[in-house]
Amino acid sequence: MSSRGFKHDLFAQFARVGKALSNGNRLELLEYIAQAERSVDELAKVSGLTMANTSQHLQQLRLAGLVSCRKEGLKVFYTLSGYDVIGLLDALRGVAERHVADVERLINAYLTVKDNLEPVPAAELLHRAREGLVTVLDVRPVEEYAAGHLPGAINIPLPELEARLDRLDLHKEVVAYCRGPHCILAFDAVERLRKLGRDARRLEGGFPEWQHAGLPVEDAGESH
Amino acid sequence: MSSRGFKHDLFAQFARVGKALSNGNRLELLEYIAQAERSVDELAKVSGLTMANTSQHLQQLRLAGLVSCRKEGLKVFYTLSGYDVIGLLDALRGVAERHVADVERLINAYLTVKDNLEPVPAAELLHRAREGLVTVLDVRPVEEYAAGHLPGAINIPLPELEARLDRLDLHKEVVAYCRGPHCILAFDAVERLRKLGRDARRLEGGFPEWQHAGLPVEDAGESH
DNA sequence: ATTCTAATCAATTGATCTATTGATAAGTAT
DNA sequence: ATACTTATCAATAGATCAATTGATTAGAAT
Numbered sequence: 001m002s003s004r005g006f007k008h009d010l011f012a013q014f015a016r017v018g019k020a021l022s023n024g025n026r027l028e029l030l031e032y033i034a035q036a037e038r039s040v041d042e043l044a045k046v047s048g049l050t051m052a053n054t055s056q057h058l059q060q061l062r063l064a065g066l067v068s069c070r071k072e073g074l075k076v077f078y079t080l081s082g083y084d085v086i087g088l089l090d091a092l093r094g095v096a097e098r099h100v101a102d103v104e105r106l107i108n109a110y111l112t113v114k115d116n117l118e119p120v121p122a123a124e125l126l127h128r129a130r131e132g133l134v135t136v137l138d139v140r141p142v143e144e145y146a147a148g149h150l151p152g153a154i155n156i157p158l159p160e161l162e163a164r165l166d167r168l169d170l171h172k173e174v175v176a177y178c179r180g181p182h183c184i185l186a187f188d189a190v191e192r193l194r195k196l197g198r199d200a201r202r203l204e205g206g207f208p209e210w211q212h213a214g215l216p217v218e219d220a221g222e223s224h
Numbered sequence: 225m226s227s228r229g230f231k232h233d234l235f236a237q238f239a240r241v242g243k244a245l246s247n248g249n250r251l252e253l254l255e256y257i258a259q260a261e262r263s264v265d266e267l268a269k270v271s272g273l274t275m276a277n278t279s280q281h282l283q284q285l286r287l288a289g290l291v292s293c294r295k296e297g298l299k300v301f302y303t304l305s306g307y308d309v310i311g312l313l314d315a316l317r318g319v320a321e322r323h324v325a326d327v328e329r330l331i332n333a334y335l336t337v338k339d340n341l342e343p344v345p346a347a348e349l350l351h352r353a354r355e356g357l358v359t360v361l362d363v364r365p366v367e368e369y370a371a372g373h374l375p376g377a378i379n380i381p382l383p384e385l386e387a388r389l390d391r392l393d394l395h396k397e398v399v400a401y402c403r404g405p406h407c408i409l410a411f412d413a414v415e416r417l418r419k420l421g422r423d424a425r426r427l428e429g430g431f432p433e434w435q436h437a438g439l440p441v442e443d444a445g446e447s448h
Numbered sequence: 449a450t451t452c453t454a455a456t457c458a459a460t461t462g463a464t465c466t467a468t469t470g471a472t473a474a475g476t477a478t
Numbered sequence: 479a480t481a482c483t484t485a486t487c488a489a490t491a492g493a494t495c496a497a498t499t500g501a502t503t504a505g506a507a508t
Contacts, residue, residue, distance in 0.1 A: 006330070010406055011248035011255075013327045017320045018245030023466080024235035027242065031235075040485060053467055055486055065323025074475055074484045081323045088319050091312040096241045099289025099305045103237045106230070182234055247496080264455060277497055279456055298454045298505055 020064030021092060025049060026057050033067055034086055034208040035140065035179055036147030039075040086212045093181065107182075119204035120175050122213060125150075129175075135168055137176040139189045140207070146220040150177065150210060153218070158185050161192055168198070177203035177210070244288030245316060249273060250281050257291055258310055258432040259364065259403055260371030263299040310436045317405065331406075343428035344399050346437060349374075353399075359392050361400040363413045364431070370444040374401065374434060377442070382409050385416055392422070401427035401434070 020026060028047050032038055044054040058078055061067045066085050069078045080086065096103050128134045129152060136153040138145050145155040156164050168174055174193055178185035186202040193200035203210070211217055244250060252271050256262055268278040282302055285291045290309050293302045304310065320327050352358045353376060360377040362369050369379035380388050392398055398417055402409035410426040417424035427434070435441055 006408065007252070007406075008248065009330055010327070011251045013324055013330060014251050014316055014320045015246055015248040016324065017316055018242060018247070018251065019465095021242030022239055022246040023242070024232065024239040025466090027235045027238050028231070041483090050468075051485070052469080052487085055484095056466085059486085065319065065325075071474095071485095076485065082319075084315070084319050084322060088312075088315040091308070091315040092238055092241055095289065095306075095308050095312045096238045098308060100237055100240065101289075103234070106233055106237060182231075184230065243495095249496090265453090274498075275455070276457085276499085279454095280496085283456085295455095295504095300455065 017064050017066070017088075020061050020066055021088075023057070025053075026061060027089075027092075029054070029057055030061065030066065030080075030085070030089060031180055031183070033078055033080055034089070035144045037070075037077045037079040039077050041075075043078070083212050086208050090209065090212075118201065120201050121204050122210055122215060125175055125203055126215060133172065135172045135174045137168065137174050137189065138207075139176050139178050139185045144179075144207075148211065148217050148219045149207065151216050151218045153177075158189055161189060162196070165196065168193075170198075172199075174198055174200040175203055176200060178206050180206035180208060241288050241290070241312075244285050244290055245312075247281070249277075250285060251313075253278070253281055254285065254290065254304075254309070254313060255404055255407070257302055257304055258313070259368040261294075261301045261303040263301050265299075267302070307436050310432045314405075314433065314436075342425065344425050345428050346434055346439060349399055349427055350439060357396065359396045359398045361392065361398050361413065362431075363400050363402050363409045368403075368431075372435065372441050372443045373431065375440050375442045377401075382413055385413060386420070389420065392417075394422075396423075398422055398424040399427055400424060402430050404430035404432060 025047065029043055032043055032046055040055055040058060041051065043049075043058070044051045047054065049057070058067065058069070062069060062078075065081055067078045068081050069076050071077075097107075125134070125136070129136055129150075136150050138149050138153040138155045139158045139161070140155070141157050142155060145153075149155065154167055156167060174190075176186040176189040176193070178189075181204070183206055186206070190200045190202045249271065253267055256267055256270055264279055264282060265275065267273075267282070268275045271278065273281070282291065282293070286293060286302075289305055291302045292305050293300050295301075321331075349358070349360070353360055353374075360374050362373050362377040362379045363382045363385070364379070365381050366379060369377075373379065378391055380391060398414075400410040400413040400417070402413075405428070407430055410430070414424045414426045
C-alpha cells in the first residue's frame with residue numbers, strides 16, 4: 001500500500017464521522033440520545049421526523065460509530081457509543097460558536113435577555129449545592145430525569161413549572177439546567193422564574209456535559 | 225421565532241461545520257494548514273488536487289469558520305481560525321479511531337511493525353529533552369519547521385534522512401515527530417533509523433498537538 | 449502594453465444525500 | 479389466525495456536492 005494511498009484512505013475514514021455530523025437532524029438526534037437511551041419512536045416523536053427517516057439517520061450514526069443500539073422486544077434502543085462522542089459534539093459546538101458569525105446572531109436574536117442570564121459554572125454549583133445554598137432544578141421531561149440527573153436535583157418538566165412552583169424553596173436561589181448549552185428549556189425556566197419574582201440562574205452546559213466532566217450523578221434508584 | 229425553529233436553525237449552523245469535515249480532501253487540507261500558514265498553490269501541490277478544486281474546498285472551510293485567509297501580493301495564505309480547530313480535529317480522529325473498526329484495520333495493515341513503535345508521551349519527551357538525554361528530530365519539510373517546531377529540534381526532512389545522518393548524535397536516542405498522530409513521516413523515520421542501528425522512537429501526536437497542549441515552541445528566529 | 453502567475457468564478461457532469469412512500473419483517477396481544 | 483406496533487428495507491424524486499473545464503480577475507514583472 002502506498003503512503004499516499006494510506007493517507008487518503010485514512011482521511012476518508014475520518015470523513016465518515018464528519019459526514020455523520022453534517023446534518024442538522026442527525027445532530028438533534030445525537031443531542032436527544034446524549035440525554036438517555038432512546039427508542040426509535042421516541043426519537044421520531046421528539047424530533048418531528050418520520051419513523052423511516054429517523055431510522056435511516058440512526059443507521060448512519062451507527063455506521064459512523066457514534067451510537068450503538070440494543071433490541072428489546074419490539075423496540076430498538078439507541079445510545080451514544082462513548083463519552084468521547086459528547087466531547088466531539090462539544091468541540092463542534094465550540095468551534096461553531098466562536099467562528100461562525102451566524103450562530104452568535106441567531107443566539108442573540110432568540111435570547112434577547114441573554115446578558116441577564118449569565119450561567120453558573122459547574123464547579124460553583126457543585127460547591128454551593130453541597131452547602132445547601134441553592135435549589136438545583138431539572139426542567140427536562142421525567143424520563144430523562146429518571147435516566148440520570150444532578151445530585152439532589154428536583155425535577156419539574158418545563159410545562160408544569162408554574163403549577164408545581166411550591167416544590168421550590170422560596171428563599172433559595174434556583175439553578176436550572178437541561179439538555180445542553182443550547183437547549184432552551186433552562187433559558188425559558190429562568191426567564192419564567194424571574195417573572196415570578198424568584199432568584200434564578202441557569203447552569204453552564206447541561207446534563208451530558210456535567211456527566212462528561214466526571215461530576216457526581218444520581219439515577220432513578222436513588223432519586224428524592 | 226418559535227422555540228422549535230430556533231433549535232432547528234441552530235443545529236443547521238452546527239451542521240455547517242460538520243459538513244466542512246465531511247470530505248477527506250478537506251480534512252487533508254486542514255492537516256496541512258495546521259502545520260503552518262499555506263498558500264493555495266502550496267496546498268494544491270501537496271494534496272494533489274487541482275488549483276480550482278483546492279480553492280473551492282478552502283472556501284468551504286472558510287465559510288464554516290475553520291480557516292481564515294490573508295492576501296499578500298498574488299498569493300492568498302490560509303491559516304486555522306484558532307487552536308480550538310485542532311481540538312476539534314483531534315476529537316474527530318479520536319472518535320473515529322475508537323469507534324470505527326475500519327480505521328484500526330487500516331492502521332494495522334499499513335503499520336505492520338506498529339507494536340514496535342510505541343510512542344513517547346509529550347510530557348516524557350519534554351522532561352528527557354531538558355536533561356539532554358534525547359535528540360528531538362523534526363522530519364517535516366523545512367518550511368513547516370521554520371514556521372514553528374519543538375525546542376531544540378533538529379530538522380531533517382524525511383527524504384534527506386540517510387544523507388544527513390551525521391547531524392544525529394550516535395549515542396543518544398532519537399525521538400521523531402511530524403504533522404500529527406497519523407502522519408506517516410515519523411513512522412517511516414523511526415523505521416529507517418532502526419534499520420541503521422539507531423535507537424529511535426516517535427512522539428505521541430505531532431507538532432500541532434504539542435502546540436495545542438501549551439508546551440514550549442520555537443520558531444525560525446530562534447532556531448539552531 | 450504585454451505577459452505571466454495566483455486565485456477565483458461559472459457552468460457542467462456524475463455522484464451522493466435527503467425525505468417520502470409503500471412494502472416487509474419481527475415481535476405482542478387478542 | 480388476526481390485528482397491531484415497532485422498526486427496517488427498497489425505490490424514488492429532488493436537492494446538494496465534487497471534480498473538471500474554461501474563462502476571468504488581480505497583481506507583478508518585463
